[in-house]
Amino acid sequence: MKSFFASIYKDICLFLSVSGIMSLLLPALVAAAFFLGMCDASDVEVAVEPFAVAVIDLDETMMSRTLLTQFREVDLLSEVRIYHTAQLGASADGKKQQIAFDENNVLIPSDGLFDDPRFQDCAAVITVPKDFFYDAYTGDEGPVHLVLNGRMPLESALTENMITSVMGILKSERAAWYSAYSLKAGGEFDTADFAEFCSRSSDSIIASALTRRELLAASGTDEALAGNTKNTFFTCAASMLMLFVSAGVLKTLPDERRLGLADRFFSIGGKPISLILSKLTAAAVFCAAGLI
Incomplete structure (x- = not known):
């Protein structure tokens, strides 16, 4: 030693x-x-500065209000401005435009949409269609419509990615539940099976989409x-x-x-x-x- x-x-x-x-x-x-x-x-600050978006709620149900309440808690968004049908008229001074929709409840974008004081500093205008959550409940959810602000390319791209991610979650969860119930029912749903499928899957799908908002958090990146x-x-x-x-x-x-x-x-x-x-x-x- x-x-x-x-x-x-x-x-x-x-x-x-x-x-x-x-x-x-x-x-x-x-x-x-x-x-x-x-x-x-x-x-260097790599965290994106929070930005505002506008949401036109044509559904105007308790589920849409719940969704938008959760949407406001996303760290990436500084403000979520919610407008209902009654608030979409033009102003007397002409600064606010008349907002119009086609027969499919799709917002008809005009050239001066983002010159409107309600939307000019928003990265996107999001439209929640009428009966969106009822259609989601019955398994036939339609698209959520976006009009992006070309003056805010980064923010609008992030908004588009965020919305498409949530919609992708909804569709994936829907497909998983449908496959499970198809196996259980032997390939064909009767009325009772379909009602159970709608009830259980809709709760799970919405909860799954809403509880993943922490993936969009902007804080802590730097x-x-x-x-x-x-x-x-x-x-x-x-x-x-x-x-x-x-x-x-x-x-x-x-x-x-x-x-x-x-x-x-x-x-x-x-x-x-x-x-x-x-x-x-x-x-x-x-x-x-x-x-x-």
């Missing part, structure tokens, strides 16, 4: 040269240079990026430190052979495995000191 500690002491003494000290300091200097060079990029950047710098520095220290410890082998230190170590009863372990231990000590 005494020879083992003597070998560790020998490795430490041989390592503590100018090149050995530099192998300890260089990883820290390189990591600091990386950090200073990229600090501007790491400090903090997460900053944390990931720090972890990356630390990992790079630690990897370089272990590489340089290991190389520095092994660098002393030619000096040991020239000075006959290995032969002396074996002559006093030392074993090759002890020599290897002593170098690994010395490297671990220097790595720990460098990380601290």
Whole structure:
């Protein structure tokens, strides 16, 4: 055991040269240079600023009001402006346009829609069709219509992606429930099976869509990026430190052979495995000191 500690002491003494000290300091200097060079990029706010959207609620049911209440809690949206049929008329001064719909309850967009004070700072105008939730209950939900604001390309694209994601969830859940009940009913629904399917699936589908709004959260994005950047710098520095220290410890082998230190170590009863372990231990000590 005494020879083992003597070998560790020998490795430490041989390592503590100018090149050995530099192998300890260089990883820290390189990591600091990386950090200073990229600090501007790491400090950039990547979180999208919350924005407003307008919703025209033609359904005007308890379910649509519940959906829009949940919609207002999405962190990505600063404001959800809800309009009903009675609020869509033109104003006397002409600043607010008459909002018109076609026979399928699809909003007819006009060239000046986003010049209207009600919509000009909104990323999109979303229309919830009449009887949307009744159709969803019976398994025949129609589309939710969007008119995107071309002056806000990023925000409108995010809104479109958000709405299509929710609609995709609705359709996927609907297909899963329909498959399950088809297997249960042997391929054909009777009246009782269909009523049970509508009741159970509609509750589950709406709950599934509404409870996934945390996926749209905008908060925490910048903090997460900053944390990931720090972890990356630390990992790079630690990897370089272990590489340089290991190389520095092994660098002393030619000096040991020239000075006959290995032969002396074996002559006093030392074993090759002890020599290897002593170098690994010395490297671990220097790595720990460098990380601290």
